[in-house]
Structure formats: structure tokens, C-alpha cells
Amino acid sequence: FPNPHEPWAQDKAELHMHLEGCLEPDLWNKFQRKHSYLDIAPVTTVTYPFTDLSSFLAWRYQGDRLLNDEEDFFDLTWRYVQRALDNHIVYAELFFDPQAHTARGVSLDTVMSGIIRALRQAEQRYGWTARLIPNILRDHPLRTAEDDLAHLEAYGDWIVGVGLDSRELPYPPRLFRHLFDQVRRKGWHVVAHAGEEGPASYIWQALDELGAERIDHGIHAMDDPVLMGRLKIDRIPLTICPWSNKRLGVTTDLSIYYKLFHEGLVLTINSDDPAYFSSYLNANFELISPYFPPDALQQLIKNSFVASFRTDF
Template sequence: MMNEHPLDQLIRALPKAELHLHIEGSLEPEMMFALAERNEIELPYASVEEVRAAYNFTDLQSFLDLYYAGAGVLITEQDFYDLTWAYLKRAQADHIVHTEIFFDPQTHTARGVEFTTVLSGILRALRQAEDQFGITSKLIMCFLRHLSEEDGFATLELAMPYLDRIDGVGLDSGERGNPPEKFARLFARCAELGLPAVAHAGEEGPAEYIWQALDLLNSRRIDHGVRCTEDPALVARLAAERIPLTVCPLSNLKLCVVDDLAKHNLRELLAAGLVAMVNSDDPAYFGGYLNQNLLACREKLALTAAEIIQLVRNSIEASWLPDDTKAFWQAEITRIAARHAQGE
């Protein structure tokens, strides 16, 4: 590209893992309209432009209201395949080599969509992406924290026949008033079943929620986690235990967690030695897929080449890839970084 910043070229060239991606949040307005027409669903919007105009969020809840309404167009196995495949094509364009995708079965089963319909469509696309693009993947089933723990147990029961195809569990949706401790028994049961856990914490919720996610849910990663810097003891623990933070900068901006991307604490997290990385969260709603998040941070935060490389290394380290595959991608990062440093 003409006049492209040299570090932007580095961003595009580096192999990356994306570990915080809600597949329902990759539903672009154009696809929302196409699926609504295919499934004979009437949307409360007259045009794609009207939908985009509605993407003016004041907080997490204002986004979730639209997010759940949009998900209503997803009905058939083909819908979930189409949704996932569209994301994976964008992932390939961003040189994402591994992705760990969240899905929210409760959003769909509450509407009468069968669990297996959701799972089959997503998995078909993931398998195709590995065959065609070489993109590996894991699938993480999230529980909606604004619902009850009992509802979560019911969803786990639905998932039981399919646990060999589910790689872990997560906790998402509205954080305010829904602390991780609300789901301690559910996550203990998931651990008994051999399902590793991740959890959203420290986005809108306080640093205390991150402690709870670690100690009560045994979370292996903290999704978001940007409010950890309010608690120096927590930062020290996260650094010492190499607990990854799957940070989503454009999401934080769009949902008013920060009012200016230039004020984001991403560089502070890296400087503290934390395993922070950049992800896109719900890219159709927040204005950017993975590379767009990295490019925006490079510009607004003046990221250095070393910081960009560290963010990408952290994404590989924090993934659930086998150690030998991690080593392969870390070596690739080293090779590409060296070429960049030599001006190639």
C-alpha cells in the first residue's frame, strides 16, 4: 500500500492467534439482512445503513440488546456455517493462523434452535478452514452471565453428547451485577468434565471480578482484564502466573470502557510484563477485525516494533495449541521480525 507505515507492514505479515472472538458478534449487517430474508424474518431496520447507525453504544448492555436481536436471524445449520465461514475468510486475510472461537448456545436454544444445529454449522466451517486455509481452531462454549446458574447447568446438560467437540467453557454477557462467583458450582462441574475455563472479567466489572474468575472459576485466561491495573497485587499475580489477558481495544473504545484509544492501557499492561494480546471481540459491531485493532493501536498508542511482536507472541503463547505448534509459530515470528528489522 502507498505511504503505509513500516510497522503496518509488519502487523500484516506476522502470524497471529485470535483468542477472543464471539462468532455471533461477527454478523455483519449485510449478512443479517440476507439471513433475515432467507428465513423470512422481519428486522426492525429498513436498511443496512440503518443497522450501522444503531451501532452507537453507550455501554455493554446497549450493545448486547442489539447483539441478541441480530442473532435472531440465525436459524439453520447453514446460517451458522455461513456466519463462521465469513469470519474465517477475514481471519485468513489478517494472517490469523489459529483462532479460539466463543459461541453462545443459550442465545439460540432459548429461541428454539437445537444445540446440534448451532454446533454443526460452526464446526463444518472450522473444519473447512483448516483444510483450505490451514487455520487451526478451538471452540469455547460460553455461558451467559445475565442468566441463572441453573440455566447454565441446563445448557451443559444439552452439551453433554458433544463434549468431544467442545474444547473449553467461558463466561460472557453483561458483567455488571453478575460476578464470577455466581457460577462457581457450574465451572466446578465443567472442570470435573475436563473442560478448561476462561472468563470475561475486569471489562466493566471491577478488579475483584478478575480475582474471582481465577480463584472460583479456575480461569486459564482473563478475557478483557483491562481493569487489573486498579490493583497492583493483582497485576503482580497475573505477571507471575503468566495469566493471559485477551484485550479488545476497539471494543473497549466502542463500549466506552475508554473514551479515547490513545488512553488505552495496553502499553501499560505490556510494560508490567503481562501476557496481553489484541483481539477483535465482536468485530461486526465494533468496527474492526484483528488487524484493524492492531493498526489502530499502532497509530493511537505509538506501539513500537518490539511491542507489536510481543503482542503477537503472547497470542501464540496464550493459545491452547500444542507446544510444538507454538514453537513453530514463534520461530516464524522471529524470522519475520528479523526480515522486518533488516528492512526487507
């Protein structure tokens, strides 16, 4: 049970959470039975033997295939809303991967209506709010990204930005320059996963060629002192995901986050794909808390609002 006296038991925003990453084992198995023709095996919490980003994504994309109708997307999103309430999250900017679904013939209207029905219900019942950030999958054809983004304009009120995810190598951000020119022209914010498994140069490209306003992960910034200066001076937030990094072998040294913080970077703490890492947001704060003095933990919580795309915090 959560301890109400823990310093992170207070209002927070979450900015790096993939809705498909909320497919907890019971939901996986429910959809596995419901769509049994797919021939996907059931899971238990201990089934996932991934050790790095690619082996994790193989599981994640298998799980994505279980999401097929409006109700699946509703159930998935509603699960996050419940976990958010448990984790003192009052606002979230939620990632989802349109191409993971449209590539299988699931319509974006199905995806969006399930997600939006859950978000509307959360707002009505609890006053809980979220906005959406569709991510472009680096390893899918650019053409399908363009089609999906054109379709998503109809859902403009729900969408605050567009991001970039999936395995980084060998897909440098500059391959998506033209696409993100269009994104910015539509008036959407830009974020990008970079510097998780890719090098610091991918973070430079995300900033200078895509116009990224936040960097998701960004751990490899620490390899480049000039880049560290840029992130600090321009106050570009990094959305850090400690349990994800630990499970995917991105770092074994949990003291690096405080070093980045101490250098003056704007860090936020996030859960990434919480069902797969068995860790929602508060568990991520708990993991790093031995390395952060109390006032620094407070600053991380403040940063979650400051780094969001909402302007009324």
C-alpha cells in the same frame, strides 16, 4: 487494502472473538429477509448507536435472533474464516453463546453442525484450524447453562474451554462457582470475561473461585496493584480488545495497554465482536500501534500463540 509491510501482517492467533459478533450487515440483512416473520429491521453499517456494553449487547442479542438454521451458522462461521485469512490469523479459539440460541428454541445440534461444517471446510481447503469456547451468559438461568454444557459434551473434540460473558453487573463470577467446578471436572479449560465493566474484585473471583486461566478484557486490573502482581507472577493472559473498548467507552486512553504490557502482564490483542465494531484483528493492532514499540508488537503476536490452549505452538 491491507499493507503487507505492516508489522502485524504475519501469522497470529485470535483468542477473543464471538462468532455471533461476526454478523456483518450484509449477513444480517440476508437473514432478516430469509426469516422475515421475525419482524427485525434491516441495518446499515452506521445503524449501531451503542455507547456502552449494555446498549451494545441489546443490538448483539437482536442480531442473534436472526440465526436460526444450520446454514445461518455455517454462513456466519465461514465469514469469519474468510476474514481470518485476510487478517493473517492461522488459528482461533472462537466464542459462541449457546443459551442465546437454545433459549429461543434453536437446538444446539443445529448451531454446532453449522459451525463445525464451516470449520471442517476451512481445514480441508486451507489447513486453517480453530477450536470452540462456549460462553455462559451471566444473565440467563443457571439451569439452562447446565443443560447446554451437558449437551456439548458430545462435541468434546471441538471444545477447548468454557467461558463467561454478557453484562457483568450485577453478576459477580462467584455466582457461577459450582458450574465451573463441573466444567473443570469435564477437563475443559476455563476463561471468563471480567473487569470490562465490573471491578477488579470480579477478576479475583474469576481466578480464585472459577479457576480462570485467561481473563477476557481484564482492563480494571489496573485499579488493583496486588492483582497486577498476581497476573504477572502467574502469567495469566489478558485478552485485550482495543476497538471494542473504544466503542463501548471502557477506556478513552489508548495508552493504558502499553502500561499494562510494560508492567509485565501477558497481553493478547483481539477483535471481540468485529462486525459490530467494524474492526477485525489487524485494525485492532493498527489502533494500538502508535503506543507500542516494534519489539513490543512482536511480543503481542507471540503471546497470541503462547496464551492459546494449543500445546503444539
